[in-house]
Amino acid sequence: MTMNEYFENKKGYGLIFLRLVIGLRLVLGVWDSIVDWQQMLGVREFFEQAHIPFPMFSAFTAVYAEFIGGVLVILGLWIRPASILLIITFLIAIIFIDMHNPFVQSFSAWVILASSFTFLFCGAGRISMDEWLRKRAKSRS
Secondary structure, three states: HHHHHHHHHHHHHHHHHHHHHHHHHHHHHHHHHHOOOHHHHHHHHHHHHHHHHHHHHHHHHHHHHHHHHHHHHHHHOHHHHHHHOOOOOOOHHHHHOOOHOOOOOHHHHHHHHHHHHHHHOOOOOOHHHHHHHHEEEEEEO
């Protein structure tokens, strides 16, 4: 058996590594804004300086979209709706903020956007709540 053959039938397992890294980055990146109101106000101030409309609403929405999306990505639960949420969030972030920065400085946003598209098209993989729910529904029918 070649290496390609060995890994071909295991490719559904590979997404767990990407999901854990991206999900943890999302959750840990906004955790301080969730637990400390002053940090959330700092996000609002940053959004005001970036001329993002409705800065407090936008800050609250972006922080919780990243947090909830990150948790769902880690769990592999409702990965496609979570991916759409993250794609919208990071497209807005890139357009309003990161488009003006060098690519290396905005790399994190681009990686999360690319990963979100990967999850949208590939799903959560074999080690995920989505897969568990799919198997459970299949066994009941």
